[in-house]
Amino acid sequence: xxIEQQVRALIGAGRQADAVALVEREAAGGDTWSQFCLAxxxxxxxxxxxxxxxxxxxxxxxxxxxxxQASMALTTFYATxxxxxxxxxRARELLQSLRSNVGFAEAQMRVLEQVVEPQDIRFETLxxxxxxxxxxxxxxxxxxxxxxxxxxxxxxxxxxIDPASGRRxxxxxxxxxxxxxxxxxxNLVINRINRRIARLTGTxxxxxxxxxxxxxxxxxxxxxxxxxxxxxxxxxxxxxxxxCNQGFEGGETAFPQIGLEVRGNEGDMLLFANTLPxxxxxxxxxxxxxxxxxxxxxxxxxxxxxxxxxxxxxxTAR
Numbered sequence: 292x293x294i295e296q297q298v299r300a301l302i303g304a305g306r307q308a309d310a311v312a313l314v315e316r317e318a319a320g321g322d323t324w325s326q327f328c329l330a331x332x333x334x335x336x337x338x339x340x341x342x343x344x345x346x347x348x349x350x351x352x353x354x355x356x357x358x359x360q361a362s363m364a365l366t367t368f369y370a371t372x373x374x375x376x377x378x379x380x381r382a383r384e385l386l387q388s389l390r391s392n393v394g395f396a397e398a399q400m401r402v403l404e405q406v407v408e409p410q411d412i413r414f415e416t417l418x419x420x421x422x423x424x425x426x427x428x429x430x431x432x433x434x435x436x437x438x439x440x441x442x443x444x445x446x447x448x449x450x451x452i453d454p455a456s457g458r459r460x461x462x463x464x465x466x467x468x469x470x471x472x473x474x475x476x477x478n479l480v481i482n483r484i485n486r487r488i489a490r491l492t493g494t495x496x497x498x499x500x501x502x503x504x505x506x507x508x509x510x511x512x513x514x515x516x517x518x519x520x521x522x523x524x525x526x527x528x529x530x531x532x533x534x535c536n537q538g539f540e541g542g543e544t545a546f547p548q549i550g551l552e553v554r555g556n557e558g559d560m561l562l563f564a565n566t567l568p569x570x571x572x573x574x575x576x577x578x579x580x581x582x583x584x585x586x587x588x589x590x591x592x593x594x595x596x597x598x599x600x601x602x603x604x605x606x607t608a609r
Contacts, residue, residue, distance in 0.1 A: 294325055311338045318349060326353040327361050334475075343374035343603065354385070359393055364475075366396075370482040372497060373474040373603065379482065386479055395478075402480050406431045412491060414562075418549055421576045422564040426491060430484065430558040435535040437480050438591050442504040445470040449505075464514045467580075469505040474603060477501065488531050488593050492562060500527075500594040501602060504535070505580075507542060507588040513580035515547055518594060519565040519572035525606055526570055529595040532561040539586030548575040570597070 294317050301310035311332070317325035326349045332339050333346035347368050353361035362385050368374055369382035383403070389396035414426040430438075449462035449469055472481045481502055489496040505513075518530045532544065534555035543552040544561060553561055565576045580588075600606075 294322055295328075298328065307338050318352075321352075321356065323353040323356045323358040323361070326350070326356075327358060330361070330364075347374040359389055362389055363393060363396065366479060367475060367477055367482075370479055371474050371477050373601070377497070379479075379486070382479055382482070399479050402433055402437055403483065405433055408483075408487065414491075417553065418546070418551055418563075421546075421549070421573050422562075423546065423549075423551065423553070424562045425553060425555060426560040426562065427556075428558050429487065429491065429560040430533055430535070432558065434480065434484060435533070435557055435589075438484075438502075438504060438533070438535050439589050441472070441478070441481070442470050442506075442589075442591075445476075446504075446506055464516050465505075465580075466511040467505045467507045467513065469503060471501040471503045473501045474601070484533070484591075485593060488533075488560070488595075491560070492529060492531060492595060494529065494595050495599070497599045497601070498596050499531075500596070500600060502591050502593050504589070504591045507539075507580065507583045509583050509585055512542075512582040515545075515577050515579040517565060517572055517574070517577050519576070521572075523606060525596045525598055525600060526566055526572075527594045528564065528566045528570075528597050530561075530563055530565060531593045531595060533591040533593075534559045534561070535589035535591055536587065539583055539588045541582050541584035542588040543581045545579045545581050546575075546577065547579065548577050552581070 294313070298310045298314055301313065314325045314329050318329045330346040330349040330353070333342040333349070347365070350361045350365050350368070354365055366382040366385045369378040371377070386396050386399055390400045409428060412426050412429055414424045417423045417425060446468040447470060449465040449467050477485070485499065485502055486496045489499065518527050520527060534557055537557040543554045545552045555561055563576060563578070565573060567573045
């Protein structure tokens with residue numbers, strides 16, 4: 292019986308410990324399926340302690356033995372610095388090596404090769420206090436299309452957790468569908484966009500939250516709110532919003548405290564500050580996504596913190 296079948300049979304019989312022992316033994320002996328399986332378990336803390344760096348180590352062994360699935364997974368870990376040091380060059384080398392036999396790798400490489408990193412993006416300052424700027428032409432059309440195509444199958448309605456019942460309820464402020472490109476979902480196209488945002492804003496790639504995509508249909512909106520979070524020491528100091536399409540009506544980004552409304556073209560980026568010089572939330576940064584009246588509006592948001600932020604790392608100080 293194949294190793295995979297044996298493992299499934301053991302788990303089905305409730306013998307998780309025996310399944311783990313078998314996978315660990317076979318992984319140590321060089322079985323690539325077991326190495327990949329053990330990496331997945333370490334990422335989830337399933338039957339073994341949660342160990343992201345250990346997962347990367349097993350993926351390395353499987354990749355070195357020729358397992359394309361492991362190599363593909365490593366591109367994201369190296370690109371984002373999850374469980375290892377950031378190494379975008381190594382990530383691209385791995386992706387290049389896969390392009391001839393992995394369709395998703397070929398699709399990414401085509402986008403990466405089509406788009407030349409823009410070097411002379413200009414911005415216009417719309418407000419000094421709070422700082423609000425619009426950057427023109429940050430995304431190429433193929434990049435904004437890639438964001439939409441990657442995000443669309445993963446969109447979910449915006450919910451929050453009801454503190455009284457613990458159940459998910461419709462978001463009281465945001466009526467839209469959305470998703471985030473987290474550590475395992477940030478491919479090299481998204482990673483390059485995130486690094487471009489860091490360069491344009493004078494911040495570090497590792498300071499920001501995962502790129503979060505929202506789609507608004509007619510009648511949907513994001514009511515007035517501030518992006519600064521209560522009770523955290525590593526605050527969201529900046530918000531960068533990429534406009535990922537055009538051809539819709541309504542949907543302007545409004546700053547009611549300063550009487551400003553902004554409408555970007557596809558590929559533009561809106562940047563604004565959320566905090567005062569002392570780090571406290573700035574009430575004047577209150578903003579809203581006005582209701583869309585026709586068509587669909589797609590945006591992608593990157594919340595930039597004051598220092599390193601990773602969703603899998605605890606915030607030690609609050």
